[in-house]
Every structure is written in structure tokens, then in C-alpha cells.
Amino acid sequence: MLLLGDDELIAEGVRRDVFRYPGNSDLLVKVLKRTFIEKRNGQGAPWYNFKRLRHRYFRNLRRPHFDMYVSEIREQLAFAEAGLRHPHYLQRIVGFEETNKGLGLTVQAIKGRDGDLAPTVGALARAGTFDLPLRKMLDEFLDELLRSPITISDLNIDNIVLGYSEELGDYYVVIDGYGTRTLLPVERISERARRSAKQRQFTNFRRQLANPPPPAALRAKESGAFTEGKAATAHFE
Ligand SMILES: Nc1ncnc2c1ncn2[C@@H]1O[C@H](COP(=O)(O)OP(=O)(O)OP(=O)(O)O)[C@@H](O)[C@H]1O
């Protein structure tokens, strides 16, 4: 089992903690937060106090919290199925890892120009360093996303990072917010629905870029959403 401690924690989203992979700087491990699992399927869920609903929900409708991994993996596999190489603009999932914090999703770490973890577009925009060349590159990147078969569900400014490699130079990568999250995934069936959903996401993305809000994880923290409740899942210990 992979042992992850606070020293390995390098970033935090609303739903996941991101750790460096011990002994391999090219990888990261993403682990679902307990608070997220709790909110989705445990005592924090809105229906939890309605006993009958709870019973039915658990029996029929429960949304497994790992299903977001399934939708991310499905997007990745679509390229292999079409006989295509993995595109550089999409985070590459490498596998799963059992960790002391729960099941981890292992992904390729995207590095920035300084060799450290790549900055998010949000971090660059907040620091005022999102300059004209980066904006131009972003237009091309969004165009590429529009033509790509991937489905986008949450294109916020902290879900895109600016990577750098000798081969590609600067390049943007979608590290989260792709794959379908709805029960009826129209976007997976209809190319037109997929494109118009993407256009909506792009508008929102550009709005965020013009006036960057604080990272969602920080907002959630400040509102107390990360305060540990009674853990519904004991298997983490
Ligand atoms: N492959 C990657 N390479 C570099 N940095 C990454 C990578 N994946 C995640 N990160 C960093 O970790 C942060 C959180 O990751 P991620 O967006 O996957 O978490 P999340 O909890 O699912 O996000 P959300 O807040 O949207 O729910 C990102 O904003 C980014 O800074």
C-alpha cells in the first residue's frame, strides 16, 4: 500500500487531494476527500434524514463516488478505440493505487517551465501573468478542444494547467472536468450537443479568466465545507 502523508500533498481541489507519488516525480495520485464522499453518499447528503428515501436511494439510485473515475477513463479509452495516440491536451491516467487515504487515481504529472508542477490557468490569471501570447495559445487550445471527441463537464480555470516540454514547448492540458457527469449523457450520443455544451463552458471559462474568482477549493474551505463530519466510510483507516 502506498503511504501518503502531508508532505506529499501538493494540491487540493473541492473533491480530491492531490499527492506526489513517492519515489516517482513524474506521477501524481488523486484521492477522493472524505468530505466529498460523505456529502455525496453519506450523512451529509440532503436526503439522508428521510429514512424511506434513504433506503430507496441506497438501493436504486446511489451514485457511486468513484463513477467520476469511470467517466474520465472512458474519455481516455475512446482515443485508443479510435486507433489514436493519447492527445497531449488531456491528462493521462496511468492506473489505480491503494493508499492509506483510499483508492488513488494515478496520473501523469504535468510540469511547468521551471520543472515544478505546472501552474493552473487560474493561478496565472490571478498573478496577472496571463499575457497575450498565452491568450492566443488558449484560443487555439479551445479550438482544438471543440474539434476533439472529448466531453467537457466543468471547464473552470483551475482545471487547465500550462505545461512545458522540450518537444511541445508550452501547452495546455485538461486535468479535470472532462467526461459526462449527468445521468442522461446526451453529449456522448450527439456531436451537436457535445459542441454546444463545450461552447457554453468556453463562455464561462472566458468570463472567469477576465475576472478570476478565488479557487473553488479555497471557497469551499472558507465556507466550512471541508470540516470533517463523522466518517461514513471506515475502510480508510
Ligand atoms: N495531472 C496534473 N498535473 C499537474 N497538476 C495537477 C494535475 N492534476 C491535478 N493537478 C493540480 O491539482 C489541483 C486539483 O486537482 P483536480 O482538479 O483533479 O481536483 P478536484 O478536487 O477534482 O477539482 P475540483 O475542485 O474541480 O473538484 C489542480 O487544480 C492542479 O493544480
Ligand SMILES: [Mg+2]
Ligand atoms: Mg478540479
